[in-house]
Amino acid sequence: MPISQKVPTWFAVPVVFAVLSVISYQTLVVTDNLKGTKNILAMAKTIPIPVDGPESIEFDPQGEGPYAAVVDGRILKWRGDDLGWVEFAHTSPHRGNCSKHQVVPTCGRPLGLTFEKKTGDLYICDGYLGVMRVGPEGGLAELVVNEAEGRKVMFANQGDMDEEEDVFYFNDSSDKYHFRDVFFAVVNGERTGRVIRYDKKTKEAKVVMDNLRCNNGLALNKDRSFLLSCESPTGLVHRYWIKGPKAGTRDIFAKVPGYPDNIRLTPTGDFWIGLHNTKNNLWRLVEKFKLGKLVEKTVKLEVLAAFMNGFKPHGIAVKISGETGEVLEILEDKEGKKMKFVSEAYERADGKLWFGSVFWPAVWVLDRSK
Template sequence: MSALRIVPVPSHGTEDVLVGPDGTVFTGTADGNLYAVDPAEGSARLIGTTGGRPLGIELLDERRLLVCDAHHGLLAVDIATGELETLVDAVDGMPLVFCNNAAVASNGDIWFSDSSTKFGIEHWRKDFIQNTRTGRLIRRTAAGEVEIVLDDLAFSNGVALSADESYVAVAETTTRTVVRLWLTGPKAGRREFLCHDLPGYPDNIARGTDGLIWVSLPSTVDTVGERVLRMPQAVRALVSAVPPALQPKVKRVVRVMAFDDDGRCVHDLTADATGFHMVTGVREHHGQVWLGSLEEPAVAVISLAAD
């Protein structure tokens, strides 16, 4: 097990984490707030609020964050002033239901996921159990044009670009896979697995400074849930109607994995989940692996050097 250092923030639900060039750690919380965390002092500064539920966070440019807000879509947020700009809130005339995670290309294109066209974040379990396969990977070009690149995804979640931007990867939470779409080279346009049969359900993914694709696993494989997913759709719909309090509880784990461009697992890190769990965000930055959580009022960090 790896040693875990926990850094509190003023609100709970630090779903994703981003590390800026100067080491500042950015996160968003369930109350809509966005924070900049000083990793040395452990202090958190309020940047602003989206008025919704911020999930994936990326650097859009030197002064703005790109925020996937589950309620309001794809947003740009000025780090200094907190000023908001809506970049995408609808696709093909239909409002985004569950904007989740993103990656920004060097040419300014934004690749982002919409996890479901049927259920919002408050009912994510229903989409998971029913396996609606309405998740999408969407591209917004630097010129502002929006197109659906992949659809029929099983709860599309984390998004990452390879270091050379030859492919874009997107996690499918329900099927425990990370798929990739080749963008350049002889495989351009081909869709295939980067990794599959993961030991848990992938959430956010991100490319680290090490060039690897890091994958957060907030929960290990649930045998009951896997059986339910193999049942007829009508049965799954009935199961999804059971109140969350009566559904199987997510196991307390801290686990993240990292894969190279060949799909080889380079790191598989675990830590004590007593004081921190439900890891939905991961970001490697020069040997420090920062973690976010859908549940916790904190971010956490693992040092690869000490692993």
């Protein structure tokens, strides 16, 4: 008797469905496998933090820290293994109902951190409140700028300081979404992201780049002749020329294989970019057929985030040349054993590479000097 006659229909249907589900998952949902990477991030030391989402990390002019911007609106400072994390500053006076695990808009959501070396002031890009500043002693930050050219700063993300010119550059990622809806901002297709130049002397906020898609990370190069702004949906790294014969113009500096978040200058003049993850074919279909607005209306934010990460968040950091933009190195924790949702990679002169996470309650450090 043929096998097809031995197997009842009620059994065959779910088997076929299961096989198709596996094939669909592998084809559509599993994220790209990067080639030539160094799978070494699981070797990093984990430093747990009592609040989720140390999205950006920074060190003060004395080299102390790191300082970490976390989900409940505070900036915490690492005081070593004995003292642990202590509170340094917060961006909102409303502290009554702040959560250690979820964003509460009234509490603010600090993202990019930048210390001004000559003053010790910490500049904070808050995803709800705008650009804030707090002095070397910490405490409640004060508002610096929340509007540019008549439009409110909705989603201040990461910035960098040109101390010679007394200018602070920062990303405003969207005119519709705040931080909590960042995945909708990624898939929606809107191009309302801006790079803003804030002159500390004149207090003027001027848009120098616009028409960007959820531009996330921003950094100046070593001689401050240009800045880079990373688009999360496209993986494009845009360059804006500040000085020289091309001043005031823009071009594409690089493209990275995934969803870039923050970008940091290295001591040698290259850049590290934290990647949330690589892309999958499901995302490419959404892009090709412009389904972002439909996805926003029909898919819950948590489900969207899971699909975009292939249900397997893991750590990735990409190093690009500060001269050419070419990819120099890719580090991974392929299985996500330690690192998940990497938002920033910060290289120190001592050879240590520090990592932050936009959602996970940990900071990591990898000593590459050994």
